[in-house]
Amino acid sequence: MKKALICGVSGQDGAYLAKLLLEKGYAVYGGSRDAQMASFGNLKRLGIRQNVELVSLSISDFRSVLQTLLKVKPDEVYNLAGQSSVGLSFEQPVETLESISIGTLNLLEAIRFSNLPIKFYNAGSSECFGDTGSLAADEMTPFRPRSPYGVAKAAAFWQVANYREAYQIQASTGILFNHESPLRPERFVTQKIVAAACRIANGSNETLTLGNIDIARDWGWAPDYVEAMWQMLQHEKPDDYVIATGHTHKLSDFINVVFQTVGLNWQDHVQTDASFFRPTDIAEGHAHPAKARLQLGWKASHTMEDVARMMVEQRS
Structure with a gap:
């Protein structure tokens, strides 16, 4: 049985991803800053709260991350944690940068230090592109972020690319455009x-x-997008993909x-x-998600x- 660790399991994407992986036969571990006190309402709403093994994990604390990886020994790690609101990032820029950028770096460094054959997914964002006008952004479009959130996500993206190239970590980033569901706060x-x-x-x-x-x-349906996250880690070669509807x-x-x-x-x-x-x-x-369709066979439904x-x- 494959084991997956989802950092940020209590959020919209984390809950839908946990449901998807459970359906695929995974043992799912969910990381949260305080697993004893958190309500995990989204997991309860999807009827999977009892099926997810919850672990207290602070991704801004390297020791916490390393201890969790060595204990769980996951096959796949999904990094969906960190401050998730663009609007709130203007009010909390320091917390946003630390939770997203430092958190991602700690996960990557812990994977390198553990020497475990872990496949890593990083939640990127279309906010990295900034305002491209009418140009549809793809994986080669330059980043010009216009929010503290976008800046933090851009930093995390390049950290992943660097660890993939320098240390041969099996790490991929999904550059996700807006995706919604009833689980959104x-x-x-x-x-x-x-x-x-x-x-x-x-x-x-x-x-x-x-x-x-x-x-x-470009608005899509969140359960479609977590399928793309999983497909990225099943692909033989780690890479980065724009995930969007194209409309x-x-x-x-x-x-x-x-x-x-x-x-x-x-x-x-x-x-x-x-x-x-x-x-x-x-x-x-605007998004051009052709690469995901051609290489992963993924298309928004x-x-x-x-x-x-x-x-x-x-x-x-």
């Missing part, structure tokens, strides 16, 4: 929209206030589908407020419209 704008629309449809007279609704993103939509389009799904006109219930705008933001995000409807249906 409400600090993410997609879930904020869904939650408000459902409350309004149930009689609330509130108005939903948002920032810039003209931004455009970009404005946030106002997402809002429209959500409100249509609950039978409302969004323009009657949504207002914008410039104070919600980020200090720097990406106007458009859900559109933005599917994602918006499923998030509403699984909440209402």
